[in-house]
Amino acid sequence: MIQKVTKIKDFGILDNHKPDMVTKPFNVFNLIYGWNGSGKTTLGRLLRCLENKKNHSEFAEADFVVESVTNGKIDSKTYNHNLEIKVFNQDFIKDNLDLFDATTKPILFISKTKIDEKKLLDKHKNDLKTSELEIIKIDKDLGVYNKKADDFHKDAAKSIKDFLLGTIYATVHYNKSLSANIWKVILLQPEILESYVLTEEELTTQKSYTLIDSEKAEIDPSTLPVAIDIDKIAEIYSEVNGLIATSISAKVIERLKDNPDMGEWVATGLTLHKIHESDNCEFCGQTLPENCIANLEAHYNKEYQELIGNITELATKLLQGIRTEIVNQSHLLFQTFTERYNNSLTETNKNIQLVNAEIQDLISVLELKKSNPFATLEKVVIEKEVFDNFNAHLKTIVDVIGEHNTTSKAYSDLAEKAKIKIENHFVSQAAIEKDLKSIEKEITDNLELKRTETTISHKLKDAIKILADDLSTDTLAIAKINENLHKFLGRNDITLHRIEEGGYQLLRNGRVARNLSEGEKTAISLIYFFSKIRENDAEIANQIIVLDDPISSFDSNHLFNASSFIKKSTQGAKQIFVLTHNFWFFKQVRDWMKDKNKRPKQEDDGIKANFYVTKSGLIQDADKTLTETHSEYQFVFSSILKYQNSETISMSESFNLANSIRRMLEAFSSFKTASNGGFNAVLQLGINKGFDQQQKERIYYFLNKYSHLDRIESFDNTIETLLEEGVNVVNDVLMVIKLIDEDHYKSMLKACGYEDKLTYLEV
Known part of the structure; x- marks a missing residue:
């Protein structure tokens, strides 16, 4: 399972991510809530990079590290993992569906009419396992010879260090790396190894140049x-x-x-x-x-x-x-x-x-x-x-x-030459005695064997992919997709039909469907996704499933169907991530996942589901304002109340706060103003009831400056002033709501758990 993201660089808004802000590692069930522009979609793309084992084209230079239970640290340079990750997001839809032409890529499925190809596929899979076992054996042999080489250089380095005790080089850190570098230089020279070996008398002479008393160090003027x-x-x-x-x-x-x-x-x-x-x-x-x-x-x-x-x-x-x-x-x-x-x-x-x-x-x-x-x-x-x-x-x-x-420098040059002769002596002498060249030949031969076997393995994988594509059968798969689509939408007017040229024609009531709604497109994509992840007898128990905004454009009826469909389709998965900006869908999935935490404790603490929120690229644990509230209005109201007693508000907090205030005032306007004129209509209603014009302008300017933005323009020189105004704006907004409807204001304080914690504002 994926546990946490510990490093992100050059990955868009997620550069703001700070691992220490997330206290709960990812669990079996993970629900992430975030508005558009908060980093939610970017997080989904990061997880899809793990699935594809390559960086997204928009973040080609990205550098990130993800920790998992079985693979440890997975980095974006090597993608060293064997996790089965399946990500549903807009990139998946783009890669797998062409809804503008009403066609899809064939859904992979093994056909009963292609038994011989299935046997060949199984043979290739067995051959691949054999090849991978051979690579493991070669790696084991490489480990043995690499250890011999390492031990050689450790011993050679120790011999040099022991001989130079009591000299000006006694403090040099001789280790296997330094010995290996000495050996590389020797191999580049035309002389034979025996020419580097010194007699006892020659060794004594060379050492005399390195003795402490033979040299005076330079003085720092x-x-x-x-x-x-x-x-x-x-x-x-x-x-x-x-x-x-x-x-x-x-x-x-x-x-x-x-x-x-x-x-x-x-x-x-x-x-x-x-x-x-x-x-x-x-x-x-x-x-x-x-x-x-x-x-x-x-x-x-x-x-x-x-x-x-x-x-x-x-x-x-x-x-x-x-x-x-x-x-x-x-x-x-x-x-x-x-x-x-x-x-x-x-x-x-x-x-x-x-x-x-x-x-x-x-x-x-x-x-x-x-x-x-x-x-x-x-x-x-x-x-x-x-x-x-x-x-x-x-x-x-x-x-x-x-x-x-x-x-002193002239003395140093003489001593340095003596040191090199001593180093070459001990390394060459040991290389002759222990036949280091034979050891290195074994390493080279095994590396070549590994390259050959790796090539075989890659060819087998390519052949398996081709066979798997050829072995797709559409009849059963299409029937199942249409069945799920009709259940999902609650009607049977949309149908997928295979055409002779390949691919599928989308029909509505028997005719070509030319104007699919966004909800219908997303529904087809999601059902296709869940069909695809079960191809070729794939086990869902081995898979990590990531769903990014699977209901981005559904109506309320589809929200319920989507939640039920996802709950059923992901049953038994190894790990699940659901990312959404829709609060009502979030609430349905949240309540489903929270039931996982109510089951009796067995071998663990019983907690299977965790909840998170994304804000300005920050991934954080969701608090009670999100996990306990029953409407988005209550959620944003509670979020704003948190800032009432703050001394200062940071720039990133100002963006989140401004969006929250705008949403709250627009929701408040929907049931308090006849014109439903947005947050400005609420502010005007406050003016009619005696709200201060200067306070109204402060709220208006703050919201227009910060909401729906993720940055401040470079030519703006009012940032610091606006940041200082943040706390004042919070109090102004709460005051105008209280002024317009005091009973509503007090009931919201109670609903958000702030009745006894905040002093009622004096108008």
């Missing part, structure tokens, strides 16, 4: 401090001098100006008094003197605040320029570079101290200005030599490390 941009330093000095020379135009309070520490204290107090809206002094509790706050604000004006902020910001930036002294890493260098490195490091660290001192001096000057912003300080002069010296000595260190890395 990015850990060093960066050079100082002299032009940027000059700009910083200029910015500092600009700030410390800044004069403030303000109503100066001399005592605060002359006592900077007191000025800072009062500035903080002023801020606290504003925050707490204090009328009394928070220090002594007395009433603040008149104009006290105003005078202080004049002292600490905007110019004053901006200066303090600029000083603080620049001081913070300067702090980020403080450099940490470089840690001595001379032990990582080749000996020839250590002296130059140490000398340059000492000088660089001295200059780092001088650079940091210069930066600290600038910070101190800024702090002095900050503590007494009314004072004008002396200009600071850049010590350019300090920064130039730092850059010069730092460059020497960078150059030394660069020379070291160049030397």
Whole structure:
């Protein structure tokens, strides 16, 4: 059985599908409800891809995964399954019926007059089983030799890894894949295998190049401090001098100006008094003197605040320029570079101290200005030599490390060549001892045998298909189809009649039927479908049956007949999926399937039927608003009530919500307005009863913007505003219904189980 869809990509609206939104795996009986454009039809097409074992032409690049009980994960790249899936949908009708010409493809059925062909068909089926068993045997032999090859490469890889312990390659992850790649390279070379095998002395020599002490690793120069941009330093000095020379135009309070520490204290107090809206002094509790706050604000004006902020910001930036002294890493260098490195490091660290001192001096000057912003300080002069010296000595260190890395790389190349010789030695030596070439020849021979046997199998399958087509007999099948069609439609005026040229003529009251209704077309297609799935003694117990909108255009009488016919025709099937957009048909099938869950528990939990809903490409478990309601009006009413207390509504929810509101208002209009003028007539009736015009326009715009659409046009820039309006629209709609018919509104709350959960809206 199919359990769930775990991945969908490039399959139309189903790209929105999120597996975690479906909590119930598919059951024996599965009923899926969804309006047009919700993804229901696309889901049916996905299941038909499983039947045909190829992607639908409209979704050629689709990538999806379906999980099943017996086949595990089935993906759209390989379609690796043996499930018998039969899908009835518009694609099936298109592939099997040409109702415009009133003909069908022959219905396959085995004829009593073609016994010899039936025996040949049975022989081909037995030969096919024998061929498939032979393929299984070959696969088993392939498994044995593939394991030998795998074990060889595992052992060879371990030998290499063990030999290179204590070398710079000790951490290399040697595995069977790496050994196999080494072997492939060896086979491409003209030399014989024996030429790659080294003596003990040669092995020791090659290993010496890979020992840890024989090589120094490259050093990452990015850990060093960066050079100082002299032009940027000059700009910083200029910015500092600009700030410390800044004069403030303000109503100066001399005592605060002359006592900077007191000025800072009062500035903080002023801020606290504003925050707490204090009328009394928070220090002594007395009433603040008149104009006290105003005078202080004049002292600490905007110019004053901006200066303090600029000083603080620049001081913070300067702090980020403080450099940490470089840690001595001379032990990582080749000996020839250590002296130059140490000398340059000492000088660089001295200059780092001088650079940091210069930066600290600038910070101190800024702090002095900050503590007494009314004072004008002396200009600071850049010590350019300090920064130039730092850059010069730092460059020497960078150059030394660069020379070291160049030397290190040369050592690495030598070690890499030694590593390759060691790898080739162990793989070649083992290949000679274990005759790896013979093992690989067995693999190649068995692959060729499998290709040959697979070709035989495919030819048998083609022959079986041709014989099965030839063995179709129409007399009994046509009689049964006509019998079912007459029962289904409740009349016998439509009949299928076989013509000499092949195919069938559709007759109405003995004459060619030229204007079949959509209901009649669908009825014939459905009956033909159920006849076809029983061809060639097929067992329905092995089949997964999928029915997508099998009653798309039937009247209410046909809905009942369709439900009864489907119930009878699918009896005993392995698994059933019914997808529909018709609520009344959904209700009939739902009630039939729910009876499956009422049977006494046996070996399992007794639950055989599950219910789902599709919305904007999302496949979700159906909740009680769908499984318990008795009309579509109640269903959409309940769906809308869910959003009354929502804080926000997403874009996809807005589409579903708008369609639900439109359906509810149109249904409400059918029995509340004489003109049956749709949702606008209800809104106008609300206006007549005192509903607000602005609220009416909000509902009208929301419905026209979102309902019957699956996307927003790219040039629309009102999306976010409309999304925010979603909750308001829900309340507006419920309010207008309550305003027009309060008794009806309250009865619907009760019917939907919201009587005690929602507060009645106040009009």
